[in-house]
Amino acid sequence: MTSDSSIPPLEAVADVDYQVGVIGAGPTGLLVAAELATAGVSVVVLDRHESPDPTIKAGSITVATAEILDRRGLRPAAEAAQQRFFEELRAFAAANGTSLPPTGGPSAVDGRPTFPSTGHFAGMFFRPDLVDQTDPEIAAHSGAAGSTMVRQSEVEALLGAHAAALGVEVARGVDVTGMQSVVDDQGHETGMTLTTSRCPIRVAWVVGADGGRSRIRRLAGIDFVGTDPEITGYQAIADLEGTEGLGRGWNHTPTGVYCLGPIPGRILTVQFTGAPDRAVRDEPVTTEELQASIRLVTGRDVTVRAIHGSATRWTDNARQATTYRAGRVLLAGDAAHVHSPFSGQGLNLGAGDAINLGWKLAATVNGWAPEGLLDSYSTERHPIGAQVLDWTRAQVALMRGDDKTIQLRRIVQQDLLSNTTTTTHLVLATVGVAQRYDVAPEAATGVEPCHALVGRLVGDAPLTDGGRLADHFHTASFVLIDRLKGNLTRIADGWPERVSTVIEDAATVACPDAYRTLTGLLVRPDGIIAWATEATDPTEAGIGLTAALSRWAGAPVRNPPERRS
DSSP: OOOOTTSOOGGGOOOOSEEEEEEOOSHHHHHHHHHHHHTTOOEEEEESSSSOOOSOOOSOOOHHHHHHHHHTTOHHHHHHHHHHHHHHHHHHHHHTTOOOOOOOOBOTTTSOBOOOOOOEETTEEOOGGGSOTTSHHHHHTOTTGGGOOOOHHHHHHHHHHHHHHTTOEEEESOOEEEEEEEEOTTSOEEEEEEEESSOOEEEEEEEEOSOTTOHHHHHTTOOEEEEOOOOEEEEEEEEEESOTTSOSEEEEETTEEEEEOSSTTEEEEEEOSOSOOTTTTTSOOOHHHHHHHHHHHHOSOOEEEEEEEEEEEEEOOEEEESOSEETTEEEOGGGTEEOOOGGGHHHHHHHHHHHHHHHHHHHHHTTOOOTTTTHHHHHHHHHHHHHHHHHHHHHHHHTOOSHHHHHHHHHIIIIITTSHHHHHHHHHHHTTOSOBOOOOOGGGTTTSOOOTTTTBBOOOOBOTTSOBGGGGGTTOOEEEEEOSTTHHHHHHTTSTTTEEEEEOSSOOTTSOHHHHTOSEEEEOTTSBEEEEEOOOOHHHHHHHHHHHHHHHHOSOSSOOOOOOO
16 A cells, blocks of 8 residues: 555645535435544535436445445434335335235344345346355344335435534535645645635545546546446336336346336336437437337337436446545545446445545544555455446346347356355345455464454344444444453553444354354444454454554554553
């Protein structure tokens, strides 16, 4: 990692309107802003649109995103949003004489909720009965199972309310047209001046979360590389006639793919005709355009009488910023990566960016970030973005209508998605909990072997005090589970205000197997396990914990107590 030593501390950058300017008030921008505000950073969100985007987008979130909301105290709001969605689904099912498929319930193994498996790969849905609910990773990430069916509009609304409650200022109808570095007498970049449609705004840092055509990315001079589109897709809620012969759910045809439902009037089409003409790319989707696509893909004379709200037109253009950071400018969400929307990966990838970036930028602004912390944002998230781009490209390849692709799709369906091992693996990859970062502190090398959990996303676990692990992340601090009689807590006392500690004698009976044998667990504010141990010797465990805290939480505020031999 590179050093941030060339950047003056914040006290040397006092002449700013806000410490951070976030450009873009979508879910990614709002979540970044909320994370910064939680840490006491002054932040403003600027968005060129007068109101939230009304177009229909992702219909659900992944387990990883649901866990982000849970760790910030937003689980009740997400569960309420899911309940509203289910009510619409039930009404749609009843109107069509069908019933809803099972949505999960108590596990037959330990009474915990079952892991949701409503996703798909290239339109081929995962079978819930083929997900191994006893798999350690599955069991560890089932706590947020009741809050994944949350539409993107609902996610944006609840994150907007969350940010507002934290005092975040969101200025809509403000277009950022320019950006210029501010340099001090020593040649150090001390901030950025944003030229906007209202007035200049001086900030110390800029987060570009302004979408796939990001102006911030272009102004920062960051390249956006990838592959050109070969499909045009549409999604809308519309009044349709002539759909009686169409299949519900995802359907592959020789000319493309379509999906009807699961809510009344919702239609999605995919046609392999290349990108739309540039002349209409930014124009609203008309009823005639949507109707032509439906007829092309389905082969039936469906009539579109009206479109409710705004329909979306999209492609499989897959591109990624070469870096997520250029000096005091950082990119997140679609500004950093774009791809087809299959499996709803865009919203969730952006949420992962935001939760990774927020605490690191806050630590930098607040002056306690260890060397290289902010650079680790791009180092950790760029490979994840590249994986998602490849994941979506593979789905496009499997959706083609030629004879060879049809045969390949049949093999994938029959041989890969029809057994427990492969289905479980693909589900874990789809929902974002299989990712892993290289976060082991170098100083711990040779002290004790790096635990297999280090670098992975933490799930949830019941605690002996009757609470849940997720509840201790509401303030975006590090969380330490101490099962060594307070010995680990005494070490963490060297980092007050940064670490929240829970002392337990042992794990509860209902604790997932992945965490049951641990004697110590340190989790970063973004839910990534920074250190874990099963050592029973406090001295041995303490060395590893100290190294992890120094690596991620910076220098101790006061010296940790001397360890007993």
